[in-house]
Amino acid sequence: MTVSGSRESPSISVERALAVLEAVALRADGLSNSEISHRLKIPKSSASYILRALERGGYLRRGREDGRYHIGLAVVSLSHRALAGLDVREMSVPVLRQLVEACGLTAHLAIRDHGRAVYIEKVEAPGFVKMDTWLGRRMDLHSTGVGKALLAYLPQAEVEEILENRIFSKHTPETITTLSKFLRELERVRELGYAVDDEENSIGVRCVAAPVFNSEGHVETSLGVTGSVGTAAAAAIANNEVDAAIAGLNAARANAGSLLSRFEFASANLATQVENLDAARSTIMDVDVAEEMARFSSANVLQQAATAMLAQANQMPQGLLRLLQ
Numbered sequence: 001m002t003v004s005g006s007r008e009s010p011s012i013s014v015e016r017a018l019a020v021l022e023a024v025a026l027r028a029d030g031l032s033n034s035e036i037s038h039r040l041k042i043p044k045s046s047a048s049y050i051l052r053a054l055e056r057g058g059y060l061r062r063g064r065e066d067g068r069y070h071i072g073l074a075v076v077s078l079s080h081r082a083l084a085g086l087d088v089r090e091m092s093v094p095v096l097r098q099l100v101e102a103c104g105l106t107a108h109l110a111i112r113d114h115g116r117a118v119y120i121e122k123v124e125a126p127g128f129v130k131m132d133t134w135l136g137r138r139m140d141l142h143s144t145g146v147g148k149a150l151l152a153y154l155p156q157a158e159v160e161e162i163l164e165n166r167i168f169s170k171h172t173p174e175t176i177t178t179l180s181k182f183l184r185e186l187e188r189v190r191e192l193g194y195a196v197d198d199e200e201n202s203i204g205v206r207c208v209a210a211p212v213f214n215s216e217g218h219v220e221t222s223l224g225v226t227g228s229v230g231t232a233a234a235a236a237i238a239n240n241e242v243d244a245a246i247a248g249l250n251a252a253r254a255n256a257g258s259l260l261s262r263f264e265f266a267s268a269n270l271a272t273q274v275e276n277l278d279a280a281r282s283t284i285m286d287v288d289v290a291e292e293m294a295r296f297s298s299a300n301v302l303q304q305a306a307t308a309m310l311a312q313a314n315q316m317p318q319g320l321l322r323l324l325q
Contacts, residue, residue, distance in 0.1 A: 016042055017050050021075065024060060030068035088212070088221055089121050096123040096223075105225040106131045110146035110209075113138070115162055117147035120221070131205070131226050139201065142168055142182050143175050145209035148195035149222035152186045153211055159186065174200045195222075204229055 019040050024031050031039070037047040051069055054060040058074035089109065096107040100123050109121035116138040124130060141147030142163070151159050160179070168177040176182045189195045197207040209224030 013050070016040065016046065017054060020047070020050050020054065021059060021071070024069050025071050025075075030063060030066075030070040032066075032068050036069070088214075092121050092221075092223070093123065096121060099123070099223075099225060100125050103225055105227040106133065108133065108146060108224050108226060109212075110144075110150065110222050110224065111220070112141070112147075112150040115141065115166055117141050117144050117150060117222075119146075125227065129228065132202075133226065140166075140169055140171070142166075143171050143197065143201040145195045145197035145207035145226075146222040146224045148186065148189050148197070149209040149211045149224070150219055152189035152195065153213075153219050156183065159183070171201050172199055172203050174198060176200065195224075199229065 020036055023036060023039055033044060033047055033051060036042075036051070037044040040047070051060060051062075055062055055069070055072070058072045060069045061072045062069055092109045096109065099105075099107040104125055104127075106125045107123045108119050110117045110119050112118075117140070119133060119135055119137045119139075122133060122135055139147060141151055151162070154162075163179060163182070168179070168182070169175070170177050176185055194208060194210040197205075197209070199206060201207070205226060206229050207224050207226045209222050211219040212221045212223055214220040
């Protein structure tokens with residue numbers, strides 16, 4: 001990726017920084033300042049400024065002895081988070097399907113984004129009645145089961161900061177509209193282990209949700225089932241199904257980690273086998289060469305012996321040769 005421009009601007013600086021990261025990532029032995037400047041065709045002073053900024057942020061690290069730049073742990077952390085985000089969504093689908101089959105309600109997976117709850121996955125319940133929900137739908141945290149589950153296990157100060165400039169919109173007569181009452185509701189969620197939206201976001205609709213924790217013990221997503229008041233009246237029963245689904249999702253995550261470890265091991269093993277194969281191929285080639293040389297050497301010896309015998313035969317009397325024949 002080569003970046004050039006007639007005038008410096010924030011967008012060009014960002015493009016150059018990304019180009020630097022890509023260039024360094026491609027070299028296992030790293031790159032020096034001058035190499036980066038030459039490869040990307042940018043002034044050395046600009047390269048130095050970008051490298052220092054990326055190093056301060058932990059996106060690059062500089063070798064103490066050779067001064068070459070390598071990819072830093074901050075990049076590894078970002079890639080890990082991006083992959084983890086994709087993994088949980090992909091792994092949730094079979095779990096959501098099992099949940100729908102078990103309780104007959106529509107199942108959702110949600111995350112918290114900029115002070116709202118956002119659906120990132122959904123499996124619809126069978127039947128003619130469909131929930132008015134879709135992937136990417138953004139909803140208030142205070143009036144939804146998935147929103148409460150996402151907030152309940154955060155420190156109170158962080159919850160207050162998230163909701164500080166938010167208006168507690170009153171969607172129905174059941175909606176909680178004050179911070180103090182909402183904080184008490186979050187205490188109740190922690191006590192029960194699940195959250196209930198009892199017609200607080202939409203009239204006639206109830207949701208039961210529970211948090212999904214990541215490997216670090218933080219709430220990453222929330223899992224919920226939604227249905228009409230008639231189908232979701234028994235919140236405790238629905239919650240049992242949600243708990244089972246979350247256990248399945250966590251097991252799937254653990255399985256994925258195990259599969260990843262096995263895949264990494266298999267990849268390393270495969271690489272070793274390829275190296276062994278290359279070595280064996282080299283050995284075979286050496287043996288083939290040795291055999292060819294031996295054959296050539298043997299042929300040489302035989303030819304020399306035949307030549308010697310012929311020479312000797314030429315020196316024998318003709319009468320003796322006839323007797324030998």
